[in-house]
Amino acid sequence: MDKQELETTVSKVLDEMRERPIPLGVSNRHIHLSEDDYARLFPGQPISEKKGLLQPGQFASDQTLTIVGPKGQLKNVRLLGPLRSASQVEISRTDARTLGITAPLRMSGDLAGTPGVRLVSPFAELDLTSGVIVAQRHIHMSPLDALILRVSHGDSVSVAIEGDARRLVFDNVAVRVSPDMCLEMHIDTDEANAAGADNPQVCARLVMP
């Protein structure tokens, strides 16, 4: 194979890889805790893994909490591991209405000025002073995925969710590139319901500009 042929073949393979559907993960409401907050809510009990998530090292723990707001509460909300440097509660807009709080749309970790909420475990209660967000929809990917898809960390892209007759194109999907991550789009339950994504045939595709 000469150089020209090789380049054509590589570019064909890349085009095909670009067409592959992006795995879609629907994030139900969940909680991340700092080590200190965890120790207060689950004294003397190490966090334990119930089920691994697609992203390497991330897991759903056996531990659940109740989120209590001024208007209502949400029970059995899953704690995700591992523990983090700051506690963060990710809910949908529908959940925020149930709780009676206003939660801003934010990227994970961008918690300045966010509201708090009360967390209740079987052992203790804790009033978080901040950390409640509605997560900005995003796609995790490795640097290789980013190269193939021709996007960079921090880009905002459009993604078509092809599930059923509620097919939707989501704009403003944040691209998150990290060597620790694999290709997966994360949307919340409100977005999944709006797009008919509770369907085994669902797939997500980048809308090329």
Ligand SMILES: [Zn+2]
């Ligand atoms: Zn995510």
